[in-house]
Amino acid sequence: MKRVNAVVIGAGAAGGIVAKELSTAGLSVVLLERGKWYTSNDCRKDDLRNQRTTLLGNAFGPPDEGNPRVWVDGKGISHIALPSEGDYQNNAACVGGGTLSYGAQAWRYLPQDFRMRSTYGVPAGSSLEDWPISYDDLEPFYVKAEYEIGISGDDSATPFRGPRSRDLPMPPLPVNREFGILEPAAKRLGLHPINIPMARNSIPYNGRGPCMRCRWCCGFACEVDAKNGSQNTVIPIALASGNCEMRTECMVKKILMDDRGRAHGISYFDADGRLQEQLSDIVVVSACAIESARLLLNSKSRLFPAGIGNRYDQVGRNLQGHHYTGAVGYFDFETYDDIGPGASIAVTDYNHGTPGLCGGGMLANEFIRLPIHSLDRLPTNTPRWGLGHKHAMRNYHKRTIVVIGPTQQIPTEHARVTVDASVKDKWGLPVARLQGNCHPHTFEIGDVQARRAQTWLKEAGAVDTSLMTSRPEVRPELIEASQHQAGTCRMGNDPRSSVVNRDCQIHEVDNVFVIDSSVNVTNGGFNPALTIMAVAYFASESLVRNWKGTGFRS
Amino acid sequence: MRTKQTSTAFSRRTFIKMSAIAGAALASGCATHQRSNWEFFTEDEAATLTAICDQIIPADDFPSASQAGVLNYIDKQITRHYRRHQRAYRKGLGRANQVSQQQCGKILAVATPAEQFHVVASLENSDKPFFELVRSHTFEGYYGSPRHGGNRNAVSWRMLGLDEPPIRGRSLYDLKKGTPS
């Protein structure tokens, strides 16, 4: 196969952007994706089989057959998990990655989120650290992501946000009933509610129409293509540049290293299962936190017996996601108007600045409310079955509001991805093995957040509330990485405590890059998609800047 | 004579036809013996399961679980995505009838609704894993997408006041404005 300038592994949020940036800058690119190019037709709004509710399997990959993972419980016992099971910590495997089926909240992290260690110190037993780049370094790239991907919303009403050099390209969608109920309550509590920034067209943008206000965003692909992911924005541009070839259903086996310690390509299994080699000047790994770490660890060679970038045993450590907690409020009037997208209002007042707490998180109303989600979110005294349960469903399905939020996890180096040589996937590659948990302080923050959500709902007129918390004593092995997984190839200046440098370049191999959520030092108290995109633009820009036309010069 | 010949020829043709049909029928395993209307469950098992499901979601002015097609859902999925639960159902339904025999001296399907309630309530404690399995599957079949065999005519969604299919008009196609700058 013809040698190319760059191989990008993974066509998700970051990989799509890297492919677009490199190919439009004139580099020849091969974009490899292990999944298919799915459309909404592959799920058709199936309540029971989508990317969020996987009772009958997931919709956008990976399939349950031949893609196991191993997870280790609190007692140290290993278990096999399939992609449609929660312990698998799945993100989608398809063109667009998680952005095909995400809810599309498009948050910027706050300036403090990049300086967690400086702001709070290091809780004992945690690996809390500062990013080597600041909010100000990333700000221009946040703008670029907001305009190229297409973000609507309005966060001007809160002082709890980073400075903006440019307004969002689209105004927010008109509000739904939950917004109307929650907004005055938040203001009475002295909070600063805002319209959530969303990667969703509120007006025609980029040749695609506005949202039709159905209630199926999170877990589903958009039928009117109003939700913006890499599959309908940057990847088509990359392909149209003539410099980028995308190969789907291709599973990368390993990164090939030469005798001088540089990568010279990758080997992969193509759609027909044949082993192929693709030679390239540089390799960009954008396979999401768990799979990126797995690929680096599986790429063992003479010079890198422990895998690429793993000289100091850092690859796969600091696995994190978000600890979701919140509350359900029950009202004596209809709160639900069936107009999507569900999530419409948020406060960022609680992300930082609470004495005694190391961070916090954003709180927002919940995304979608399909009947299948309400079953166990009824008032606490509801019978679990029988006529009482049915009546509670009838009473409360349209009379509840859920306020929930991603608490920023305090990372530990014990939460990690390794590879398990005893369990192989359908290509015969050792699978990812997940173990450990986030720092216990995370749960303390989460409980405070849940009570704050409860207070907000009571102020909004809820006659009854119940808390949504999950404590480590119930599930000591709970990683909560899945769609928001991050942190396994930490970005840093010190090669002994990080995997990549501030340009997402592996410390010890100058032509291998990891550009995705793996590099997130900490994961903010927000949905991470826009930050992943901004980092991808940031890293691509320095990559292109350092590209000398014939090869990569470090 | 002529008539007879015709008749013989006819009956021979009919005979071949009938044997061919019978052959095809036999080959397809559809001989006339008594068979279940279900893909997986026997009629007896289905009756027991109906009793349990209808206690989990009884009828009010909206249908019960079985009336809304929950059994159809479980029967379809247990030969597909939930194949791993086949044993649990076979055994669990048997145990449910044992409990029923002990408590009210008859199998669950013929017990009164009040008796069925008590049997199912005791299953919740004595046979927790099986009860939880049936409970989740009943809820999925009743409140999930109709395409999987349950929630007939989206009846549970209408019960909750949700329109199905929802009415959402589409925009007219003047999309010249609003391209990124």
Add this chain to the structure above:
Amino acid sequence: MMRFIKFVAVAAASIVILAVLGTFGASEYYTSQLGSGCANCHEMADYVGAVHGSNHRNVGCQDCHTATLSTKLRHIRVHLTHSWPEEIRLRDVDVVRMTKNCQQCHQQEYATWHAGPHSATYSQIFMNDDQNSKQHLMEDCFRCHGMHFDGSVRDLVQPMNTKGPWHLVRKDFGDQPTIPCQSCHWIHRPGTVQEKPSGRFSVTGSAVNGTLAFFDRRERMHFAATSLHIPQLQDGARLVKMSADPRQAMCYQCHGPRIPETGTVAAANHWGPQVGTGDDRTPTGVHEGLSCVACHNAHNENTRASCATCHASKGECKLDVAKMDTTYFNPKSIHNIHWVKCTDCHQHGIPRSTATSQVAGQ
């Protein structure tokens, strides 16, 4: 040696005879007794049973379903291996083919449908340069145009951009209808045989054709017209008087109003869906409260030949309503027949007697 050859020959001959008999039998099996043969395979029993309870009870399976020999053998294989799909349904090619079978009996309806826009073909809808250059084709197009199409929109049209030139990937679909009979008619509906409705304009249940049902692409199933929702529309803040005719619930599935959009007055005031947004044409003004099908023939969307059904005689003003200056008479008129109000012409107040006769006319 000879014995062995003889054995092989006999065995081969037996296999051939069995195969011939088997396939012949399978064919006979299908055609026998109005589908009772088909019903013997229990995965088909519900479908056959539904037809036997409907107005098509005297129609055999093969009168509508043309099954080739290979299809029949596939059915036998699927049955024996227990590998039928979760949802048994027709392929897109079978659905569009079936319109011709419907035509065999329903010639009048077919002709009306064929003459109107509801019979638009895939190339008319999806190869429209004007639309394709303004907006990316999307999956949602199929919700109303081509709801039976198996596959994604990119399997139908390429390239997927606004530059073109576009071509149909599925050339066989070019002249096939996007809204075939089964988009609005549910042949295998459960229920009982239905009597002919007594009055055409009745809005009670009996006038609703039992097969009238919307084919929802997401669930890949029909929802009966009587179970569909008729939205409550608003004209500004005012609630519009909506007809309760369940037949028009079908129309709203595709000719629906928008949820108020960003930047509109309705959105700023938190009003509900507005009359006339999106593809909605709910009447306000003099015709407010009328059902879509009071004036439109659903098969071809045309309005009925005359307004005389309601406006039997010339009103107080001695005018023929059909010739008034509205879009009914002249499509370029500024007075849209859906929204025309008395005050549009009577700008200095409505004569009292005229107002009464207008209301009576409804």
